[in-house]
Amino acid sequence: MSGIDTPSSIAPLREFVVAFGRLLDSAPDEPRILREGGALLRTLVARDDWLPEAFAQPDPTRYQQFLLHADSTERFSVVSFVWGPGQATPVHDHTVWGLIGMLRGAEYSQGFAPDGTGRVQAHGDAVRLDAGDVEAVSPTVGDLHRVHNAHADRVSISIHVYGANIGAVRRHTYPTDPAQDVRKPFVSGYSNALLPNLWDRSAELRSSSTPA
Ligand code: FE
Numbered sequence: 001m002s003g004i005d006t007p008s009s010i011a012p013l014r015e016f017v018v019a020f021g022r023l024l025d026s027a028p029d030e031p032r033i034l035r036e037g038g039a040l041l042r043t044l045v046a047r048d049d050w051l052p053e054a055f056a057q058p059d060p061t062r063y064q065q066f067l068l069h070a071d072s073t074e075r076f077s078v079v080s081f082v083w084g085p086g087q088a089t090p091v092h093d094h095t096v097w098g099l100i101g102m103l104r105g106a107e108y109s110q111g112f113a114p115d116g117t118g119r120v121q122a123h124g125d126a127v128r129l130d131a132g133d134v135e136a137v138s139p140t141v142g143d144l145h146r147v148h149n150a151h152a153d154r155v156s157i158s159i160h161v162y163g164a165n166i167g168a169v170r171r172h173t174y175p176t177d178p179a180q181d182v183r184k185p186f187v188s189g190y191s192n193a194l195l196p197n198l199w200d201r202s203a204e205l206r207s208s209s210t211p212a
Pocket residue numbers: 092093094137145147
């Protein structure tokens with residue numbers, strides 16, 4: 001395992017969070033965030049050589065949500081979702097905009113719509129994301145979905161960006177079984193206590209320095 005300190009290879013993630021912060025500095029509306037932020041995420045997941053191994057580890061019991069970066073004023077967060085074989089979320093909402101970029105493997109996202117009783121019904125066909133694909137969720141474009149690993153025999157990883165510190169947002173899961181009660185509140189938290197170090201730029205400085 002390469003550990004959490006991989007300053008040379010993590011540069012694409014640093015460049016992504018810098019560019020995303022600059023995009024939000026321009027006070028874009030949501031369609032522009034989804035369009036231009038989605039393009040930034042597409043560039044990030046077009047290559048799969050930057051995610052440190054520590055944030056790519058599956059757990060046999062449930063999917064993992066590793067915080068990779070949180071904006072200092074919690075305007076956005078970046079999370080690696082690591083899906084073990086066959087692992088799935090419950091139906092859930094986000095309450096903020098979100099972008100999902102497939103880094104490795106594949107997943108299915110099935111949209112749901114409220115049925116007016118606190119329960120939900122599948123809405124449209126499931127969307128399959130393969131490596132390099134990007135999808136959006138939000139209260140305006142569709143906020144409810146259930147996600148599962150498309151592979152029953154290997155790990156898949158998606159990189160998510162949300163318009164908040166998503167692990168600390170009050171959200172809901174929804175029952176699809178009519179025998180169950182209505183939606184339940186949840187706060188997802190994160191699977192990791194330590195963050196990747198995006199900010200050690202010493203290698204690039206040393207390689208370009210010309211000491212007097
Ligand atoms: Fe989701």
